[in-house]
Amino acid sequence: MDVDMIFKIAAIGIIVAILNQLLVRSGREEQALLTTIAGLVVALMMIISQISELFTTVKNTFGL
Template sequence: MDVDLIFKIAAIGILVAVLNQLLVRSGREEQAMMTTLAGLVTVLMILVQEIHNLFELIRTLFGF
């Protein structure tokens, strides 16, 4: 596992948290929820891609 992946996820989390707080304090709770969901989907897509790469590595390692 690469450290860059952890930094990417942390940066997305910090960005989403800041945007969420700004939107909630300005009275836009719906947009804050959508921002949080977009950040969650983005992180999940990154993780699914990394899991796919892991399975491809295992497949080539064992010759399936």
Template sequence: MGMNVDLIFKIAGIGILLAVLNQVLTRSGRDEMATMTTLAGIVVVLFMVIQLVSNLFTTVKTMFQLY
């Protein structure tokens, strides 16, 4: 249970950091850089979620003894 809450806080922290970076870069006229940082953050979060989904599938396979 604790790991799931930590993951939610990590994703929220990444989201807040990306929002601030996006605003700062957009206000300074670097729209392309703002878009790239947002995309990089989304990719990082997706890798975190994909790892969790992989662990879920492994647990289900083990639970039902599917090889």
């Protein structure tokens, strides 16, 4: 995994945390929850390709 990917995921986390706090303090808890879920989905979509590559490497290593 590249260090660049880690920084991207960290940036998404920071942005989502800031948006979440702003929305909660303005009384929009539902939108804060949706923002958090959207940030999680975006981060997971970025990681899916890395997980697929990991499974392929393990499969090739053990000859499965």
